[in-house]
Amino acid sequence: MYVIPTEPDPSGAKRPRGRPRKTPEERNDGNRRQDLVMAAAKLFRRHGFNGTSTRDIACAVGMHSGSLFCHFKSKDALLYEVMQKGMRSALARQTIVLLSEHDAATTLRQLIRSHFDTLLGPNSDFMHAVLYESRSLNTQQRNVIAKLQGDYKEAWTPVLQELCLTGYLQVEVPVLARLLIFGALNWSVQWFDAKKGHSRDELIDAVIALVIRKRSPALQK
Amino acid sequence: MYVIPTEPDPSGAKRPRGRPRKTPEERNDGNRRQDLVMAAAKLFRRHGFNGTSTRDIACAVGMHSGSLFCHFKSKDALLYEVMQKGMRSALARQTIVLLSEHDAATTLRQLIRSHFDTLLGPNSDFMHAVLYESRSLNTQQRNVIAKLQGDYKEAWTPVLQELCLTGYLQVEVPVLARLLIFGALNWSVQWFDAKKGHSRDELIDAVIALVIRKRSPALQK
DNA sequence: CCTACCGATCGGTAGG
DNA sequence: CCTACCGATCGGTAGG
Numbered sequence: 001m002y003v004i005p006t007e008p009d010p011s012g013a014k015r016p017r018g019r020p021r022k023t024p025e026e027r028n029d030g031n032r033r034q035d036l037v038m039a040a041a042k043l044f045r046r047h048g049f050n051g052t053s054t055r056d057i058a059c060a061v062g063m064h065s066g067s068l069f070c071h072f073k074s075k076d077a078l079l080y081e082v083m084q085k086g087m088r089s090a091l092a093r094q095t096i097v098l099l100s101e102h103d104a105a106t107t108l109r110q111l112i113r114s115h116f117d118t119l120l121g122p123n124s125d126f127m128h129a130v131l132y133e134s135r136s137l138n139t140q141q142r143n144v145i146a147k148l149q150g151d152y153k154e155a156w157t158p159v160l161q162e163l164c165l166t167g168y169l170q171v172e173v174p175v176l177a178r179l180l181i182f183g184a185l186n187w188s189v190q191w192f193d194a195k196k197g198h199s200r201d202e203l204i205d206a207v208i209a210l211v212i213r214k215r216s217p218a219l220q221k
Numbered sequence: 222m223y224v225i226p227t228e229p230d231p232s233g234a235k236r237p238r239g240r241p242r243k244t245p246e247e248r249n250d251g252n253r254r255q256d257l258v259m260a261a262a263k264l265f266r267r268h269g270f271n272g273t274s275t276r277d278i279a280c281a282v283g284m285h286s287g288s289l290f291c292h293f294k295s296k297d298a299l300l301y302e303v304m305q306k307g308m309r310s311a312l313a314r315q316t317i318v319l320l321s322e323h324d325a326a327t328t329l330r331q332l333i334r335s336h337f338d339t340l341l342g343p344n345s346d347f348m349h350a351v352l353y354e355s356r357s358l359n360t361q362q363r364n365v366i367a368k369l370q371g372d373y374k375e376a377w378t379p380v381l382q383e384l385c386l387t388g389y390l391q392v393e394v395p396v397l398a399r400l401l402i403f404g405a406l407n408w409s410v411q412w413f414d415a416k417k418g419h420s421r422d423e424l425i426d427a428v429i430a431l432v433i434r435k436r437s438p439a440l441q442k
Numbered sequence: 443c444c445t446a447c448c449g450a451t452c453g454g455t456a457g458g
Numbered sequence: 459c460c461t462a463c464c465g466a467t468c469g470g471t472a473g474g
Contacts, residue, residue: 032443046356047271047356048269048271048356050269050271050272051271051356051357053467053468053469054468054469054470055467055468055469063443063444064443064444064445065469065470066443066444066445066446066447066470066471066472067443067444068470069469069470069471070443073470074469074470075469075470132353135267135268135269135272136272169431170430170431171427171430171431172426172427172430173419173423173427176419176423176424176427177427177431179408179409179412180405180408180409180427180428180431181405181431182408183404183405183406183407183408183409183411184401184402184404184405184408185404186404186408187400187401187403187404187405187407187408188400188401188404190404191400198394198397202394202397203397205393206392206393206394206397206398206401207401209391209392209393210390210391210392210398210401210402210432211431211432213434214391253459274451274452274453275452275453275454276451276452276453284459284460285459285460285461286453286454287454287455287456287459287460287461287462287463288459288460289454290453290454290455291459294454295453295454296453296454
C-alpha cells in the first residue's frame, strides 16, 4: 500500500525519503541520467556518500527506487561519474587559463580564480565529492580519479617554480608550497559563503597578498 | 551458530566485521570505555562515521555488538565523545603554548607546531573526526563542538593581528588570513606522511616561509 | 521506468 | 558484558 507524498521536495528542505515526488508534467525524458548525477552530487555533499541512499537520489529526481539502476549499475558507478564530471570540468577550466600566455604571477592569479570557480561556483558539489569521497571508490576508479588530480596539480608546478626563482614566492621546497596553497584554497569549501561575507575577488586578493611578495625580488631575503 | 574468527585484527588489515576477536588474556577491564573511543576514532577516520558500524567498533576492542551500548547510549554519543576529546586535547595543547609569553612571530610558530601536533601526531584520529564528521552530530552536540572550535581559533586572532600591524603578515582582511592559514594547515591531514616525505619541522618552516615576511617591516609594501 | 521483492546489515534492546 | 533478537533500511534484482 503506497502513501502518496503530500509535498514535493522544495530543494533544501528536509530529506525526502522513500517515495519519489510525482509531478508528471515536469518530466523531461531527455537526460534523466544527468539529473541523477546532479542530484547525487548534491546529496553526497550534504549527507556524504554513505549517508545517502539510492532511494534518496531516485526520489530527488522523481523516480522510484529501483529505477536508478536502469541508468547506473551500482551506487559506486554513480559516485564515480560524479567525481569524473567534477575533475573533467575542473581540468577544462584550467586548460582555458593555461592557453593564454601570461607572466607567472598573472597565471597564478588566474589558476587561483579558476580553482575557486570550481570549488565555490555552480556545480561545486561535484568537486566536493572529489575532495572528500574518494575513499568510497574501488581501486581502479580511484586510480583514474587520482590520475586526473595529478594532471590538475602538475599544471601548477612550473608556475610556482618560476615564482620561486624570481623571488615572488618564498619557500625552500616548492612541492610543500603547492600543497600548502592547495590546502588554503580547498579548505574554503568549508567556510566560504558568498551571501554573508566576502566576495570571491576579495578571497583571491587575500590569497595573493598572503603568499606573493609584490615588490622587487632584490628586496626580499 | 557462531563462527570464531580465525585471526585477531592486526591493526591496519582489512576491516573486522561482525564478530569480536576473543583473546581473553589481553582483556584489561580497566577502561573499556576509552578503548571504544579510541577504536571508534580510528575507524571513523578510515571509513567515515556512516561507513562504520557499531559492530565494527565493538569488534575492534573484542566486544560483542550489543555490549557497546553498555558504555554509550547511541552511536552519536560515541562520535560526540570522540570529537570532544579531540577538541579538549587540542585546546589543552594550545593553552600551554599561550602561557609562555613571546613575541607574536614566535607565538605563531608555536601555535602552528601545536596545531600540527594535534593534526598529525598520535591521537590525530580524534581531530580528524572534528574536521570531517560534525555533520553527523545533532544540533546541541554540534553547538558545543562549534563553541570549542571558536575558542580555539580565537586564540590566533590577536597574534595574527599584531603580525599584520608590524608588517610580518601581508593581508588586508585578517580574518581571511586566518581562514586561509587554517586551510593550509588542516589540509595536511590529507597528504602528510612522515614516513615518506618531509619532517614536521620542514613543514612548519614551509608554512612560516610562505606566509611570514622575515625582514624589517619598513622594507615591505 | 514501475512493482514487488530479496538477503544482508543496520542501530539498538531485553533479559540475564 | 553476552545471547538472542527486533524493526527498519540498505543496495540491488526480476519481470513486466
